[in-house]
Amino acid sequence: MHNVSAQHFPYSFEFRDLSYNQLSGIFPSWVIASSNLQLNLVANNFIFDRSNISVFPGLNCLQRNFPCNRNSPLYANFSIKCGGQEMPAEGTVYEAEKESSFGPAWYYVTDTGKWAVSNVGRFAERNIQSYVEITLAQVIATSTPELYQTSRMSPGSLRYYGLGLDNGLYNVTLFFAETGFDYRSSQTWKSLGRRVFDIYIQGHRELKDFDISKEAGGVERAILKNFTANVSENYLEIHLFWAGKGTCCIPVQGYYGPLISAIHVVSDFVSNVPGIPPSNRGMKSRLGLIVGIAVPVGVVSMILIFAFIYLKQKSHQYYDEELLGIGLRPNTFSYAELRSATDDFNPSNKLGEGGFGPVFKGTLADGRIVAVKQLSVASHQGRGQFITEISTISAVQHRNLVKLYGCCIEADRHLLVYEYLENGSLDQALFGKSKLFLDWPTRFNVCLGTARGLAYLHEESRPRIVHRDVKASNILIDRELCPKISDFGLAKLYDDTKTHISTRVAGTIGYLAPEYAMRGHLTEKADVFGFGVVALEILSGRLNSDNSLDTEKIYLLEWAWTLHENNQILRLVDPTLSEFDENEAARAIAVSLLCTQASPNMRPPMSRVVAMLAGDIEVGIATSKPSYLTDWDFKDITSSFLSEEDRKHHGDNTDQSQLGDPLPSPINVTETILGGIIEDGR
Known part of the structure; x- marks a missing residue:
């Protein structure tokens, strides 16, 4: 510990950063007397009393351990419009x-002591030291572009603090948009600018070398980064730090450092702060806990009286126990709540239906719009998928994975409650009647975001997770046009020590990897293959098989290889796109061809796919056409499979060889499809 005295610092300086030291004592007289002196004394141990508390207003709240409102929290959320006026x-x-x-x-x-901000650094060689970015650019990929018209800049270290917070988990959302550089497609010198910085939450580095324009898929595009933070001592720290990377002098001399447009922090728990009502979701969690305790006690105490009823309902109770026994349990909703939210599951609120059951749009009592997936009572396969989906998606959180809000477990009624994504699924945008038009930057960003989500499941999640059903209809698009992988009903947990899992085949024809469809050998490379097919669909704007096209174009993989071998690969790009980046398109198609190689060993891991798509590493070359296209005349058919006896029975004289069996496998594909494991088409 050090006491501050006059001899430590001369009068000659104007700006000094002394934050995060062990300075202690009271302020010397020369500090109090100097009117031109600017000091950052955050996170020290100074003594404050009536004589000096007004010298640096609010600094007493920003000393070591942030003492204001500790153990008597006042807040459970805060939102900041960085560099701008108050804005709803x-x-x-x-x-x-x-x-x-x-x-x-x-x-x-702030006057209320709710939040604070601290800056350190001076822009080198810059004549005008401006710490706010103001732009009139129409930032896209957001419904609130005005939120990005001002942003706070820092040449070195920018910290935001939430003060007097109730302890618990918080959801932290940071809003970014790069507005200082030109579009890369303009090929001007201003388009060469790069902004790179690190993001720390509660002292832990969450993102290293974060590049706003690279993450967002271009400049003047909004992007949100979501984090979960644990507040244990009534304060939260968000730190944006420039580590000397990126460019320094574009578009002006001394232009670099972190840039942020807004911050939104909200608790993920039932707040005990007076005056802040507990959330409905928290009340439901508490109700779920009470029910979870009361029901087993009631069953045990009444088992002798209701023995016959117990035996009759044994299968249902076993299933409920299996659900209640999963490691990380989500929030519990009552069936009455969800029925009210969906207007008694009104058909007008129906979003779609799969093998699991129908999905409805609903509005919860707290105003949240959700998607409610309802398990069909007769779907035995769906019950197992229900357990898998809860245990899997409850354990993972990522920007490119759909968020599970909770579930309903009441007798035969089993429902999942997800965040609602108003733009629907990717296949609806590409092939359906959706009015959403995906331009080139958005399509490329969807490819990249999907790849990042899969890379998280395969390599960052523990245990590793194989999705098993990567396809366009299982990729949803949120309001910011960010892709989110959904439908984890077929997912498998994957042990690092195993080379593969031998399992019954599940998934969708057209997206199945050869080794998985033929032998049931499952690794994360099966997802890589499915991603390759989806990426080609995104780039071309068409299904992996389409019998309405010319013969040579019916099967997307086959046509892509034909174009590749004839050096005409850009003909694959969707003709409805008025413009696209040829370099990005060629790179994305090359990556897709690598992902759909016959041998799983020749397919890159998803982390490498992300790096290749982002242009961080060179794209490998797919040197030979996969054997399933050459030796087996592979066809991604999506029509029904019929046995020879079925054809004779129906009077169909069509040559069965013309169907082009996609994978000559020992698996009885017809029986499997009828069993509800493999889906047809998309």
């Missing part, structure tokens, strides 16, 4: 952070 957006009021005195060694605490 999507039901949230973002508080103003427009401070003209923002400087190289600077801090600011």
